[in-house]
Amino acid sequence: MLTDRRIGNLAHPAPAPIEEASAPEKGRSLWMDAARRFRRNRAALVSLAMLILIVLFTFVGPLLARWDIETIDWTVVGSVLTKGMPSFETGHYFGTDEVGRDLYSRVIQGTQVSLTVGIVGSVIAVIVGTFYGAVAGYFGGRLDSVMMRFVDILYSIPYMFILILLLIIFGRSFIMLFVGIGLISWLGMARVVRGQTMALKNREFVEAAIAGGAKPLTVVFRHIVPNLLGVVAVYATLLIPEMILLESFISFLGLGVQEPNTSLGALISEGAQTMQYGTIWQLAFPLIFFVLLLFSFFFVGDGLRDALDPKDR
Amino acid sequence: MKLNGVLAAALAAGLLLGTAMTASFAAEVPEGTTLASEQIFKYRVLDNINTLDPQLVEDVDTSAVVRSLFEGLYNSGQGGDPVPGVAESYEVNADKTVYTFKLRDAKWSNGDPVTAGDFVYAWQRAVDPKTASNYAYFVGLVGVVNADDIVAGKKPVTDLGVKAIDDKTLEVTLSFSSPWFVRTLSHATLFPAPKAVIEAKGVDWTKPENIVGNGAYTLAENTPGERVVVKRNPNYWDNAKTVLEEVQFLTINDENQGLTRWRAGEVDQTDVPAGQYPALKAELPDNTYSVPNFCTYYFSVNMTDKQTNAALKDVKVREALSLAIDRDVIVNGVLQGGQTPAYSFTHPLTAGFKMPDIPAASMTQADRDAKAVQLMAEAGYGKDKPLEINYIYNTSEAHKKVATVVGQMWKEKLGVTLNLADMEFQTLLDTRHAKTYELARNAWCGDYNEASTFLSLLDSKSEQNDQGYANADVDALLAASKTSADPNVEYAAVEVQASKDVPIMPIYFYAKVFMQSASVKGWPFTDVEQNWYAKDLYKVAE
Numbered sequence: 037m038l039t040d041r042r043i044g045n046l047a048h049p050a051p052a053p054i055e056e057a058s059a060p061e062k063g064r065s066l067w068m069d070a071a072r073r074f075r076r077n078r079a080a081l082v083s084l085a086m087l088i089l090i091v092l093f094t095f096v097g098p099l100l101a102r103w104d105i106e107t108i109d110w111t112v113v114g115s116v117l118t119k120g121m122p123s124f125e126t127g128h129y130f131g132t133d134e135v136g137r138d139l140y141s142r143v144i145q146g147t148q149v150s151l152t153v154g155i156v157g158s159v160i161a162v163i164v165g166t167f168y169g170a171v172a173g174y175f176g177g178r179l180d181s182v183m184m185r186f187v188d189i190l191y192s193i194p195y196m197f198i199l200i201l202l203l204i205i206f207g208r209s210f211i212m213l214f215v216g217i218g219l220i221s222w223l224g225m226a227r228v229v230r231g232q233t234m235a236l237k238n239r240e241f242v243e244a245a246i247a248g249g250a251k252p253l254t255v256v257f258r259h260i261v262p263n264l265l266g267v268v269a270v271y272a273t274l275l276i277p278e279m280i281l282l283e284s285f286i287s288f289l290g291l292g293v294q295e296p297n298t299s300l301g302a303l304i305s306e307g308a309q310t311m312q313y314g315t316i317w318q319l320a321f322p323l324i325f326f327v328l329l330l331f332s333f334f335f336v337g338d339g340l341r342d343a344l345d346p347k348d349r
Numbered sequence: 350m351k352l353n354g355v356l357a358a359a360l361a362a363g364l365l366l367g368t369a370m371t372a373s374f375a376a377e378v379p380e381g382t383t384l385a386s387e388q389i390f391k392y393r394v395l396d397n398i399n400t401l402d403p404q405l406v407e408d409v410d411t412s413a414v415v416r417s418l419f420e421g422l423y424n425s426g427q428g429g430d431p432v433p434g435v436a437e438s439y440e441v442n443a444d445k446t447v448y449t450f451k452l453r454d455a456k457w458s459n460g461d462p463v464t465a466g467d468f469v470y471a472w473q474r475a476v477d478p479k480t481a482s483n484y485a486y487f488v489g490l491v492g493v494v495n496a497d498d499i500v501a502g503k504k505p506v507t508d509l510g511v512k513a514i515d516d517k518t519l520e521v522t523l524s525f526s527s528p529w530f531v532r533t534l535s536h537a538t539l540f541p542a543p544k545a546v547i548e549a550k551g552v553d554w555t556k557p558e559n560i561v562g563n564g565a566y567t568l569a570e571n572t573p574g575e576r577v578v579v580k581r582n583p584n585y586w587d588n589a590k591t592v593l594e595e596v597q598f599l600t601i602n603d604e605n606q607g608l609t610r611w612r613a614g615e616v617d618q619t620d621v622p623a624g625q626y627p628a629l630k631a632e633l634p635d636n637t638y639s640v641p642n643f644c645t646y647y648f649s650v651n652m653t654d655k656q657t658n659a660a661l662k663d664v665k666v667r668e669a670l671s672l673a674i675d676r677d678v679i680v681n682g683v684l685q686g687g688q689t690p691a692y693s694f695t696h697p698l699t700a701g702f703k704m705p706d707i708p709a710a711s712m713t714q715a716d717r718d719a720k721a722v723q724l725m726a727e728a729g730y731g732k733d734k735p736l737e738i739n740y741i742y743n744t745s746e747a748h749k750k751v752a753t754v755v756g757q758m759w760k761e762k763l764g765v766t767l768n769l770a771d772m773e774f775q776t777l778l779d780t781r782h783a784k785t786y787e788l789a790r791n792a793w794c795g796d797y798n799e800a801s802t803f804l805s806l807l808d809s810k811s812e813q814n815d816q817g818y819a820n821a822d823v824d825a826l827l828a829a830s831k832t833s834a835d836p837n838v839e840y841a842a843v844e845v846q847a848s849k850d851v852p853i854m855p856i857y858f859y860a861k862v863f864m865q866s867a868s869v870k871g872w873p874f875t876d877v878e879q880n881w882y883a884k885d886l887y888k889v890a891e
Binding site for chain 1: 603605606608609624625678681682683685744746749750754757760761769770
């Protein structure tokens with residue numbers, strides 16, 4: 037036993053100490069640190085993998101589809117319960133919906149729509165909210181008051197009401213949906229970023245930048261915003277599922293995307309209506325995707341927060 | 350078709366009886382029946398009950414509510430034949446142009462007597478341009494003298510051909526000989542109206558605290574979009590025979606939810622969701638019903654310049670679209686509730702009506718499709734020049750299914766894209782009347798059992814002509830049918846002309862497909878018009 041060990045040690049002539057010695061010279065960036073912490077979070081890692089798989093599926097899935105989202109399988113019409121079941125033979129891998137359209141293609145399309153809505157909403161929030169919040173927070177004073185009261189006013193309006201009015205007046209379309217969601221998604225982000233900016237703006241590196249002659253906007257965008265990215269990334273990830281939920285709720289009310297396009301919310305709504313007739317697959321498949329998507333985003337967001345902001349744990 | 354014969358016979362019998370028909374009609378509870386202790390009937394309706402003013406009513410469910418709050422000269426009985434209401438009897442002159450009604454001692458819910466003057470006031474109100482009723486044309490349609498001119502604003506309302514000889518005698522003069530006039534009297538437009546209340550309260554007169562009616566029930570509650578509750582009216586002349594204490598009309602805007610609530614016992618009657626009839630009939634044979642219903646489902650094409658889709662103004666496009674709809678798939682695949690395909694407008698069970706020969710009706714679907722493709726090509730549309738059409742319908746899973754399926758048929762056969770938009774029922778009605786749509790879901794239920802109730806909608810003067818369809822020949826034929834010895838000749842000509850001009854695309858003839866609790870008795874299953882009266886129903890103990 038003893039010899040064995042010694043031989044083992046000899047076989048691998050201690051590479052570790054050398055690395056350890058050289059590591060401090062390279063320096064570990066915040067991001068590397070975060071990545072290491074994130075990798076240790078099993079739930080977040082699995083969720084990330086799941087998320088990548090779902091996104092990949094929405095791109096690869098259509099290649100395998102034998103039906104498109106709107107073509108009705110006329111042989112199924114009228115006997116969805118017996119002939120519209122999930123089956124490889126008929127090419128309806130997830131079965132059909134009530135009028136005989138392929139659910140596999142529709143679920144893929146619904147997932148794409150839900151993901152797009154979530155990501156677009158989140159991107160709008162990141163761009164508008166970060167700049168708005170950073171400017172308000174950095175300059176402070178009257179400008180800050182005016183800008184943040186504007187946010188408060190928008191916050192105080194029941195957004196679902198506005199969204200529904202918007203969709204009814206201008207008609208239902210993808211663009212209107214994005215406009216509506218974009219209008220409200222950045223408010224929370226602006227508040228969070230403003231708070232962080234206030235905390236950062238009196239730090240030494242900012243003073244150094246000002247002393248170095250940087251103009252105010254340069255200070256905001258070159259020195260403050262990069263230091264906010266951790267918070268922003270976390271918040272954005274958590275915002276995506278919120279947006280997906282919002283869109284699904286609107287679709288559930290029947291105000292979302294227009295036929296023949298669909299979204300997960302619309303599919304779940306249709307499936308829920310018909311579940312009492314035994315066509316349970318119409319609810320099950322969109323619901324599985326919906327739940328997986330939401331859980332994954334929340335876990336990833338959670339993992340990111342833990343990784344980027346360990347103090348909060 | 351057998352039923353058709355039966356109805357014709359019944360009509361003839363009814364006419365022979367003439368003034369002899371004085372037997373009242375109410376809930377007829379057989380001897381030895383144990384009535385349920387709670388006599389509350391809960392009826393599910395799809396859309397909001399949008400008015401309770403008898404002269405303004407224009408849809409089926411609202412009519413059912415108004416029928417319980419008001420009563421006309423004659424009601425419609427179990428089989429759809431007229432039975433006396435406020436009138437005890439009537440006399441008619443030899444050429445059937447002057448009807449004299451003898452009124453019974455009926456009372457309004459506030460205790461005032463119902464007089465002939467209340468009918469005169471109501472009928473004048475219906476045609477008064479100031480009332481702006483969408484049913485103003487109805488009074489002229491059934492033949493009351495001068496009604497059309499009053500609606501057009503050419504004569505004062507006092508010229509209407511109805512007068513009160515005394516408080517209990519009403520005389521109606523018609524502009525043409527009408528053997529079926531009595532059949533039209535169960536329609537809400539011809540119900541009496543309480544003049545004093547309307548003049549005192551204005552538009553608020555139908556609110557629960559103000560409304561005064563002469564029906565078997567009075568209004569207890571009206572929560573828009575939720576429910577209307579009516580309670581027994583002790584002042585009703587036949588109150589002794591009323592059994593149901595209360596009727597609740599519950600708005601449930603989703604057939605599936607309606608079914609769930611019916612299963613839970615929260616409603617006594619609800620519609621069967623599209624396509625579920627066979628399964629439900631197998632599961633609950635004693636509660637599931639499908640009876641022919643006097644309605645036609647169709648698409649209205651906006652023929653006016655208020656819509657900008659030029660393609661719909663091309664008759665070839667309209668005909669192609671109509672031909673490409675596979676009605677058999679809709680009836681047997683999507684709805685599966687006993688509906689029948691429609692290629693013409695008038696319901697086949699209309700008393701005395703002979704179905705005209707419409708060429709499209711006898712073709713095979715393959716021939717229709719081939720012709721549709723050819724017509725579309727002639728009109729200059731096709732895969733390289735695709736056509737887009739906007740379609741509106743009132744929110745309902747069944748209407749959406751029909752629209753989705755038709756849209757797909759058009760897309761596959763003709764390359765036409767159909768954009769769907771659903772809306773609340775009242776909004777749909779208003780949009781259709783305003784003619785600011787391209788293509789709209791529409792349906793017409795006959796108001797009385799005669800073909801003119803359908804075909805008059807093709808008259809360019811009708812308020813219910815949502816298509817804005819105007820064909821002088823059709824107008825002339827409809828006018829001629831009123832005095833014709835055999836109006837079926839004119840009716841057939843109108844149907845054929847309409848099938849050439851395609852202002853409407855008939856889809857199917859209705860069946861009323863519904864679930865009803867076993868405890869509910871007295872439903873008029875054999876009445877194609879499905880005019881039910883709460884006073885005729887009762888609930889037995891289970």
